[in-house]
Amino acid sequence: MNTILTDVLVIGGGLAGLRAAIGAKQRGHRVLILSLVPPKRSHSAAAQGGMQASLANVIRGQDDNEDVHFEDTVRGSDWGADQVVARMFVNTAPKAVRELAAWGTPWSRVRRGDHNVVINGEKVTLTERDAAHGLIAQRDFGGTEKWRACHVSDGTGHAMLFTMSDQVIRHDIEVLERTEALALIHDGERCYGAVVRNLVSGELFACMAKATIIATGGAGRLYRVTTNAVICEGMGHALALETGVAPLGNMEAVQFHPTGIFPAGILVTEGCRGDGGLLRDADGHRFMPDYEPEKKELASRDVVSRRMEEHIRNGKGISSRFGKHLWLDITLLGKQHIEHNLREVKEICEIFLGMNPARSWIPVRPAQHYTMGGIRTNYTGESPWLKGLFAAGEAACWDLHGFNRLGGNSVAETVVAGMIVGEFIADFCDNPANTVAPPILLAGEFVRREKAALEKLLYHPGKENAFRLCAEMQDVMTRSVGIFRNADNLQEGVAHLRSLLRKSLDIGIVGKSGGSNPELVAAYRVRRMLKLAITIAEGAYRRVESRGAHFREDFPKRDDQNWLKRTLAFWSNDPESDLPRLEYEPLDVKRMELPPGWRGYGSKDYIDHPDTLARQLEVAEVKYSYLTAGKDRFALQEALMPYADYLPESLRGKNERLDEPLERR
Amino acid sequence: MKNRQITFQILRYNPQDVASKPRLQSYTLEKDSGMTLFIALNEIREQQDPTLQFDFVCRAGICGSCAMMVNGRPRLACRTLISDLPKTIVLTPLPFFELIGDLSVNTGKWMRGMSRHLEAWLHSREESPDLGRIEEKMEPEVAEAVYEMDRCIECGCCIAACGTAQMRQDFVGAVGLGKIARFRLDPRDIRADDDFYELIGDDNGVFGCMSLLACHDVCPKYLPLKTQIAFLRRKMAKIAIRQE
Numbered sequence: 001m002n003t004i005l006t007d008v009l010v011i012g013g014g015l016a017g018l019r020a021a022i023g024a025k026q027r028g029h030r031v032l033i034l035s036l037v038p039p040k041r042s043h044s045a046a047a048q049g050g051m052q053a054s055l056a057n058v059i060r061g062q063d064d065n066e067d068v069h070f071e072d073t074v075r076g077s078d079w080g081a082d083q084v085v086a087r088m089f090v091n092t093a094p095k096a097v098r099e100l101a102a103w104g105t106p107w108s109r110v111r112r113g114d115h116n117v118v119i120n121g122e123k124v125t126l127t128e129r130d131a132a133h134g135l136i137a138q139r140d141f142g143g144t145e146k147w148r149a150c151h152v153s154d155g156t157g158h159a160m161l162f163t164m165s166d167q168v169i170r171h172d173i174e175v176l177e178r179t180e181a182l183a184l185i186h187d188g189e190r191c192y193g194a195v196v197r198n199l200v201s202g203e204l205f206a207c208m209a210k211a212t213i214i215a216t217g218g219a220g221r222l223y224r225v226t227t228n229a230v231i232c233e234g235m236g237h238a239l240a241l242e243t244g245v246a247p248l249g250n251m252e253a254v255q256f257h258p259t260g261i262f263p264a265g266i267l268v269t270e271g272c273r274g275d276g277g278l279l280r281d282a283d284g285h286r287f288m289p290d291y292e293p294e295k296k297e298l299a300s301r302d303v304v305s306r307r308m309e310e311h312i313r314n315g316k317g318i319s320s321r322f323g324k325h326l327w328l329d330i331t332l333l334g335k336q337h338i339e340h341n342l343r344e345v346k347e348i349c350e351i352f353l354g355m356n357p358a359r360s361w362i363p364v365r366p367a368q369h370y371t372m373g374g375i376r377t378n379y380t381g382e383s384p385w386l387k388g389l390f391a392a393g394e395a396a397c398w399d400l401h402g403f404n405r406l407g408g409n410s411v412a413e414t415v416v417a418g419m420i421v422g423e424f425i426a427d428f429c430d431n432p433a434n435t436v437a438p439p440i441l442l443a444g445e446f447v448r449r450e451k452a453a454l455e456k457l458l459y460h461p462g463k464e465n466a467f468r469l470c471a472e473m474q475d476v477m478t479r480s481v482g483i484f485r486n487a488d489n490l491q492e493g494v495a496h497l498r499s500l501l502r503k504s505l506d507i508g509i510v511g512k513s514g515g516s517n518p519e520l521v522a523a524y525r526v527r528r529m530l531k532l533a534i535t536i537a538e539g540a541y542r543r544v545e546s547r548g549a550h551f552r553e554d555f556p557k558r559d560d561q562n563w564l565k566r567t568l569a570f571w572s573n574d575p576e577s578d579l580p581r582l583e584y585e586p587l588d589v590k591r592m593e594l595p596p597g598w599r600g601y602g603s604k605d606y607i608d609h610p611d612t613l614a615r616q617l618e619v620a621e622v623k624y625s626y627l628t629a630g631k632d633r634f635a636l637q638e639a640l641m642p643y644a645d646y647l648p649e650s651l652r653g654k655n656e657r658l659d660e661p662l663e664r665r
Numbered sequence: 666m667k668n669r670q671i672t673f674q675i676l677r678y679n680p681q682d683v684a685s686k687p688r689l690q691s692y693t694l695e696k697d698s699g700m701t702l703f704i705a706l707n708e709i710r711e712q713q714d715p716t717l718q719f720d721f722v723c724r725a726g727i728c729g730s731c732a733m734m735v736n737g738r739p740r741l742a743c744r745t746l747i748s749d750l751p752k753t754i755v756l757t758p759l760p761f762f763e764l765i766g767d768l769s770v771n772t773g774k775w776m777r778g779m780s781r782h783l784e785a786w787l788h789s790r791e792e793s794p795d796l797g798r799i800e801e802k803m804e805p806e807v808a809e810a811v812y813e814m815d816r817c818i819e820c821g822c823c824i825a826a827c828g829t830a831q832m833r834q835d836f837v838g839a840v841g842l843g844k845i846a847r848f849r850l851d852p853r854d855i856r857a858d859d860d861f862y863e864l865i866g867d868d869n870g871v872f873g874c875m876s877l878l879a880c881h882d883v884c885p886k887y888l889p890l891k892t893q894i895a896f897l898r899r900k901m902a903k904i905a906i907r908q909e
Contacts, residue, residue, distance in 0.1 A: 035718075038773025040819055041728040055800075095796035102794045102801075104787030104853065106811040109803050134802030152812055158727060159815055166786035167775060177773045179764075200765055201681065229723045264699075266725045340809070344727065349745045351726060352699070467711040511716035515681045516766050521717035653797040662797060 001494055002205040005438060006032040007429050008054070008407060009193050009209035010546040011181045011236060013039030013490070015157070015414035016393025017215030018164045023422020024211075029429050032207060033175040034196060035229050037182035039165045041227040043217050044414060046501060048344055049271030049381035050139055050149025051415075052408035053093035056657045057110050057135040059126050060506045064138075064146035065644050067633055068654065073406060075599040077144045078499040078548035078558060079114045080250065080372075080402020083592050085379055087643040089400050089409075089416050094655040096415040097150050098506070105163040107136040108151050109339075113402050115276050118276025118332055120230055120296065121286065121416050122146025122591075131257055131259065131658055139341075140274040141407040143300035150583045154269050154344045161284045164415075171209040182524070184212065184389065185439075185446045192439060194239070195450045202515035204451050211425045213381070213390040214239060216372035217420075221531050223482075226368035228268035229261050239529035240375040241535065244573035246386040247583070249376035249397030249566050253538035254406055254485050254551045258304040260367025262325035264352055267369070268362060271408040273297040275341060277330040279308065280361060281316040284327075299601035301403040302549040305366035309483050318363070334358070355606040366483060366617065370394065372401045372549065373536070375567055376585075379646050381421030388434070390425055403548025423648035454514070457523055462508035471509070473500055473533050489542035497537055498578045499594040501530040524585040525543040535569045543567065546603075560596050560609035564589065589615050593641035669696045671747060673709065675840045676757040679766045689755070690714075691696065702883035703731065706768075718767035718893075730818030732759055733768050740743070740821035741885045752846045759825040761834075772821040779837055783864050785844040788856050807852060814847035814893065816886045822891065823880035835869045839880035839890045842871055846893040849900075850905075872905075 008024040010017045013035030020590025021031045036041070049395040056064040069090040074081050083159045094531040101107055110467065112133035114125050141149040152159035169589070181194040185206060216236025220228025240246040259268045261584075273279075279297055288296045291307040299307075308326055311317070315323030330338060330345070338346050342357075349357040375383060375391035383389045392398070393414045399414050428434055446656055504527045509519050545559035546552050564587050569580040589595055589611040596612050598604050619640060626636040634654070638644070644652050656662040671694055678687040692709050703724045710717045722730040724743045731742040734757040737752065747754070753900045762770040779785070824830045824841035830838055845861055865871045876896055883889040 025860075037722055037728075038776065038819075040774070040776070041722045041730045042730075043723065045728050045818075046725065062890055096799045098796050098798075100787055100796070102791070102850065102853075104789075104848075106808045106815050106851070107803075108812075109805040111805045117687060134804060136800055137805075152815075153809070155727075155812070155816060157817070159812065162815065163787075164723045166780060169780050170784075170786040175777070180769075229728065259891050296777055334875070346727060351746075352701075354746075417768075465713070471711075511717075513679070513682070513716065516769070517716070518710060518718060522715075656797055656799045658799070 002203070002234065003443060004032065004205065004207045006030045006207065006209045007211070008425055009207050010034065011194060011239070012214060012217065012395065013175060013212065014042035014162055014215060014217055014393065015044040015161055016418045017213065018168050018215070019415050019418025020172050020215060020216045020392055020420050020422035020425060022167055022171055023419060024426050025173050027425060027426035028164060031173050033076050034179045034181055034207070034218060035175055035177050036436065038177050038178055038198070039175055040162060043159040043232055044161045044411065046227070046229060046267065047272060047411035048154045048267065048449060049269035049270065050141060050151035050156050050408045051097060051160070051412045052141070052144070052148050052406065053150050054090065054146070054148055055094055055097065055136055055138060055398055055414060056146070056659065057132045057146050058138045059128055060140065060147035061138045062659065064148055065633070065657070065660070067146060068145050068335040069093065069283055071398065071594055072144045073409060074594045076404055077402025078401070078404055078597040078599060079560070079564065080253070080272065080548060082379070083594065083641060084397045084643045084646055085398050085400050086422060087593070087641065088379065088647050091652050092416045092419060093412050094649060096219060096412065099132055099159055100163055101136065103163050105159050106152055107128065108153060109224070109656050110135050110137045120212040121276070121278055121332070127147055139271055141270050142273065142298045142304065143406045144297070147148065149271070150650045151271065153340065154271055154342050155547040160411065160415065163457060164307060166281070166430060181239055182234065182450045183446055183472055184243050185443050186243055186245065186253035186386060187439070187442060189243055190387045191201055195446050198518050199521070202360065202517070204447055206444055206447050208438040210429045213392060213421065213425060214375055214395050215392045216395045216438065217226065217578055220368050220371065220396040222474065222477050222529055222536065223368035225260065225263070225265040227257055227265055228368065228403070230600065232533045233525055233529055234371070235525060240383065240389065241531060241569070241571045242528070243386060244571060245541060246383040246389055246567040247376050248535060249373055249399060250403065251370035251373035251536045251569055252543055252550050252567060253403045253548060254368060254536065255370035256305040256366040257301055257369030258308055259328050259364040261348065262363040262365045264321035265367040266348055267337060268328065268350055268364065269347060270344070272328060272330050272345060275337065277328055277331055278332070280327040280329050281311060282318045286386070287311050287316065294588045294634045295601040299405060300404055300599070303549055303602040306551060307665055308366055313557060314526060320363070325365040325665065328543045329361045330357050361559070372403060373397050380424035381417065388630065390421055391492065392421040394651060403550055418650065420648060423650065448598065450510055453526065457539055458509055458512055458514065458520060460508065462506040464503045464507045466507050466519060466526045469504055470522065470529065474529055474534070477533055481540055483554055484551055487541065490537055494534060494537045494541055497534045501527070501534065501578050531571060534578065535571070538580055539569060539582065556603070558603070558606035560612060561607050563661045564596070564609050591641065593637070595619060670694070671696050672753045672847060674753065674755045675768065677767055678764065680764055681766065684740060696745065696747055698748070700747045702735065702745045702747065705747055707741065718765065718769045727818060729909030732772070732820040732822050732825065733757065738826040739883050741820060743884060756859065759821050760806045761824050761830050762821060766880065770874060772819065774818045776840070779841050780844070781839060783841050785848065787851065788839055788854050790855050792801070801853065804849045807850070811847060811851050814843055816848065817843050817888055818886060820885060822883045822885060826879035826883045828877045829873045829877070830874050833869060836873045837865065837870055839894065841893050842897055843888060843890060846897050858900055858904055862901055866901050866905060874898065
């Protein structure tokens with residue numbers, strides 16, 4: 001058996017994995033990256049509109065800071081986020097943008113003087129400060145108080161990913177392209193690496209490491225209509241789940257993006273609405289202000305998507321032979337703006353819809369977009385259940401996003417988590433206690449087990465077709481575990497998915513090539529996808545409240561009294577097992593810097609946690625006493641919820657802004 | 666319904682299998698409105714031939730995975746509409762790159778080698794800037810010009826269409842020259858033309874270009890390769906003359 005030894009095994013070559021790899025390498029550790037595809041083809045490239053970081057350079061971002069970003073993120077999460085993690089994140093995001101700037105990302109820049117923008121359907125002239133000229137620009141996004149989304153035109157993720165990937169090449173970090181991890185090597189307590197399959201030759205080998213990090217992105221392909229790339233099948237989630245030890249958190253929290261182009265589901269950025277685009281119905285009427293007078297088109301994504309579907313249910317959708325849709329109108333932004341700031345959107349419309357968005361409205365309908373749930377980790381990114389296993393980015397439930405992620409926070413999370421978790425992994429590897437002799441025999445056992453499973457799959461004379469099972473699963477998920485959920489649909493969905501999992505044991509494969517064999521890949525992946533699908537559906541069925549993107553028609557209120565807790569899903573090693581075991585991890589209101597309340601958009605009706613009122617009063621008192629005593633925002637924050645000690649030392653410092661200069665050393 | 670039928674001729678070859686010989690295989694399909702090659706190829710694989718190999722990732726024209734020869738011309742398959750093509754569609758893998766199987770080629774490996782060879786990353790003045798400080802300023806127009814070249818998705822279309830690349834395996838191609846142009850435009854990069862000359866001042870670099878410029882015509886991101894390469898050649902030629 002071929003075995004590779006390294007210090008850090010990074011599974012996934014997107015932004016989170018690459019940044020963590022660079023961090024560990026810079027600290028002197030050996031690093032190996034596994035990637036299904038060349039890293040520059042990763043789904044990180046699809047982030048279009050921007051990366052949230054409170055630089056406060058543009059005039060509409062003035063007075064933005066970590067505090068405002070923190071509150072937006074927690075409200076966006078519908079109080080599901082880990083507030084300590086959210087604090088770590090907002091303090092690191094400006095550093096991440098500035099690091100990328102130093103590494104070469106061509107961020108769009110502020111131009112001094114007047115410029116015309118569209119806000120709430122009207123032309124407005126903004127005047128940018130002289131001092132801000134040439135600094136990184138921000139645009140507006142949904143669910144935020146300030147213009148905070150730093151961007152590279154509307155190719156933000158692409159530019160970031162190329163910068164990062166070029167840095168990986170520069171640091172001479174080895175990437176094994178076209179390889180897939182099939183199983184984690186572990187003894188129930190400690191993770192030692194992974195069994196890996198070469199997708200071209202079919203060869204199986206073991207990669208053994210002190211620390212293994214899963215950064216494989218999301219699982220959008222569990223759904224029929226998704227903005228996600230075809231490789232986003234949740235295989236990293238499945239790696240952890242199939243250990244039987246490491247749980248997934250909040251898998252029922254699935255985000256639907258309001259503006260997938262109809263019917264293909266290809267994303268057009270939230271930047272369209274951030275820059276002033278409007279949603280219109282069959283009558284050409286701008287309907288969002290009717291539902292959401294405060295934030296209109298720029299409420300959070302869960303709210304906008306729900307309102308759109310509600311409006312379609314009210315008979316206001318546009319009919320087509322593929323079903324109903326609504327319009328996204330960016331014609332009012334003008335040709336010049338679209339050609340410079342929304343050029344990917346323009347290309348997508350021209351090529352996939354054969355229309356020009358400067359002249360016509362874009363047909364859109366919500367599409368699956370983001371997996372808030374993931375491998376549950378602590379603040380260092382490590383699974384508390386399996387030592388040496390880390391996760392970062394969309395694959396992780398760190399938990400920055402709770403039940404709804406804000407636009408621009410995911411591409412920010414990838415890099416920020418990569419920076420933070422990369423440091424903690426380096427600390428982990430530096431600790432002599434974590435240097436153990438790699439258990440080669442155990443690895444051999446795991447490789448043999450995977451090999452036997454693949455051979456059985458390849459030669460089993462089954463009658464089921466993997467592609468058809470996958471399509472059926474996607475239909476069930478779309479029908480039963482979509483934007484609107486209820487007990488009947490979910491129960492039926494879970495039952496249907498369980499029957500598909502049973503059928504997946506009887507898959508037959510036509511082509512017997514053990515090497516590059518797309519049918520074999522589809523077959524072993526669909527079983528894992530079904531386990532994830534069942535985990536999502538069962539979690540959604542059990543969670544009898546509505547929070548963020550998880551909306552139950554039969555339980556429409558957020559219920560902090562009973563459900564202010566994170567779902568943890570474990571999958572038993574018993575081969576007969578077809579349901580996860582669910583546990584719940586409570587969130588402590590008494591430690592929250594921002595106790596639960598109304599989000600500022602969406603439903604005003606929710607059930608309070610018994611501790612909420614007391615904590616709200618406590619926070620109000622501390623705020624009052626600190627502000628009257630003339631203490632600054634940092635002291636106040638420290639008094640409410642200390643977090644700085646959680647950050648790696650190198651990332652603890654303050655962030656400079658035009659209006660908040662740091663002292664020169 | 667006969668007029669909706671289209672025929673694919675797809676090059677089949679698995680270099681991993683000694684018994685495999687390159688051949689064109691035919692498939693027929695019912696055309697649907699809005700059908701792209703992404704949809705068509707997946708339909709063929711799922712319903713007719715599960716062994717067919719090809720690469721797609723984003724299916725939205727941004728990741729560069731799916732470049733292939735479509736009726737003799739390099740294109741991104743995901744962005745190619747069936748309705749824009751004749752009733753018989755011949756698909757072959759990109760030439761030049763290592764063949765993985767059928768329509769799948771190893772562009773990733775070549776691109777990585779090229780990036781390493783050309784040191785295609787920002788060479789900055791300061792190794793570890795203070796991340797707490799306000800970022801260095803940059804003119805908005807300059808940032809936009811850098812992004813214009815940074816939009817390259819390394820799909821390999823320019824290489825597949827390149828006359829020089831057919832003859833020189835080590836030619837860096839429009840993709841490589843475009844990267845040099847991108848870093849040359851970037852005021853944060855400390856390298857001067859003399860440094861770039863070391864990287865591309867030969868026949869595997871800018872002087873290998875025969876100005877046929879098919880790269881410019883086939884680039885799916887419409888990068889201004891023609892002007893950028895011409896400009897780069899002028900700059901590099903100056904250094905070559907000086908060094909004579």
